[in-house]
Amino acid sequence: MNYEAVIGLEIHVQLATKSKIFSGASTAYGAEPNTQACAVDVALPGVLPVLNKEAVHMATKFGLAIDAEVAHRSVFARKNYFYPDLPKGYQISQFELPIVGKGHIDIELEDGETKRIGVTRAHLEEDAGKSLHEDFAGMTGIDLNRAGTPLLEVVSEPDMRSAAEAVAYMKKLHSLVRYLEICDGNMQEGSFRCDANVSVRPRGQQEFGTRAEIKNINSFRFVERAINHEIERQIDLIEDGGEVVQETRLYDANKDETRSMRSKEEANDYRYFPDPDLLPVVIDDKYLDEVRGELPELPDQKKQRYMDEFDLSAYDAGVLTGSRELADYFETVAAKTGDAKLSANWVTGELAARLNKEEVEITDSKVSAEEYAGLISRIKDNTISGKIAKEVFDAMWNGEGSADEVIESKGLKQITDTGAIEAMVDEVIANNPEQFEQLKGGKDKLMGFFVGQVMKASKGKANPAQVNELMRKKLNS
Numbered sequence: 001m002n003y004e005a006v007i008g009l010e011i012h013v014q015l016a017t018k019s020k021i022f023s024g025a026s027t028a029y030g031a032e033p034n035t036q037a038c039a040v041d042v043a044l045p046g047v048l049p050v051l052n053k054e055a056v057h058m059a060t061k062f063g064l065a066i067d068a069e070v071a072h073r074s075v076f077a078r079k080n081y082f083y084p085d086l087p088k089g090y091q092i093s094q095f096e097l098p099i100v101g102k103g104h105i106d107i108e109l110e111d112g113e114t115k116r117i118g119v120t121r122a123h124l125e126e127d128a129g130k131s132l133h134e135d136f137a138g139m140t141g142i143d144l145n146r147a148g149t150p151l152l153e154v155v156s157e158p159d160m161r162s163a164a165e166a167v168a169y170m171k172k173l174h175s176l177v178r179y180l181e182i183c184d185g186n187m188q189e190g191s192f193r194c195d196a197n198v199s200v201r202p203r204g205q206q207e208f209g210t211r212a213e214i215k216n217i218n219s220f221r222f223v224e225r226a227i228n229h230e231i232e233r234q235i236d237l238i239e240d241g242g243e244v245v246q247e248t249r250l251y252d253a254n255k256d257e258t259r260s261m262r263s264k265e266e267a268n269d270y271r272y273f274p275d276p277d278l279l280p281v282v283i284d285d286k287y288l289d290e291v292r293g294e295l296p297e298l299p300d301q302k303k304q305r306y307m308d309e310f311d312l313s314a315y316d317a318g319v320l321t322g323s324r325e326l327a328d329y330f331e332t333v334a335a336k337t338g339d340a341k342l343s344a345n346w347v348t349g350e351l352a353a354r355l356n357k358e359e360v361e362i363t364d365s366k367v368s369a370e371e372y373a374g375l376i377s378r379i380k381d382n383t384i385s386g387k388i389a390k391e392v393f394d395a396m397w398n399g400e401g402s403a404d405e406v407i408e409s410k411g412l413k414q415i416t417d418t419g420a421i422e423a424m425v426d427e428v429i430a431n432n433p434e435q436f437e438q439l440k441g442g443k444d445k446l447m448g449f450f451v452g453q454v455m456k457a458s459k460g461k462a463n464p465a466q467v468n469e470l471m472r473k474k475l476n477s
Contacts, residue, residue, distance in 0.1 A: 068103025
């Protein structure tokens, strides 16, 4: 391609506080419209905002986790605009003095290389309400339950050059806020949503092109599709002699296209000024040290430990640390089996495949970590083979009992009696004399045929390692 994409993301992280950022109203999801909006949220005359301390705590944790400059003094500002779901006529946000300054997040690219994405800032703000267009003939309904919900808006540097890089960054940030337990990351409920700023420029040009902002994308798949479509749209426009205009666009997932929403405002259009009802947020070094001491082991740290302590590959360690819940599951399995590598293989293999197939998270797994450890222990002590283990796992997933119960009830215990296996080997050789002569003559590929025939004769219960060993003995004799 003759063009290069330049991408920056603004990600809205809904903080997992029990109450709103400036009021005591609940933030619980799913309530009847307008039942969780108090006098402060609906901007009744005379009400005053009171800052939620926990929102500041969560923002500080995030800033320290991305190695950012956490401001000792940050200021809330009023961002003025008029929209039906914004009762005050302004949004309380942060502008010139945000709580989190420059930091960074490292992402892993498809070729295994690591790329550092700069974070420009992260600031606290309140969410707006929600406009509802369905079920209202020719009218719009307003639900203010979400008004005042605390958000941390994380603004990246324009460091990404492809939709794939943008998705990798978004996934890394999603994992991080869940590790920190500052956001549940539920994208369907709007807890984690993204605005993408996209521009293109001729390769080698230093100056940025004109950008368009794609608003409120709420899935990794849609982010990738929206950015790729927007890159293609802008290139086509330029090559046809047109000009990209700075604007806000919406992504239509059904049509897989972006469409114009409004011309993009500049910061001065919002007439920001410090909110006179809120004091500056002042935090000292002692507070920062206390919060730093609360930080959990972060994904990159955990990944490195898995590689060092368990001798796992970078890929496996990356998969296992993709979410805090998956890492906890794996560590429980590894501790109970005493075999981290075997546990990693089965967690990233059979279990991950089943979760993906059924489209469920690890937290909804029908087989607990303790139960899965029981299955892997039976592989380790040669009670069952890996092939039979898959059959046992299916039964466990379907609620037929523990690994030991399934093995017992289905008679799946592995045959390890050397005499019994040798008799099967002799029978298979006797039934296939020509192939055995070819194997002896150096046609090594036939070894798989003989092992397969023995396994078939044993209905999969023979120990494959013993079958291989006995076959070799027969060859050498």
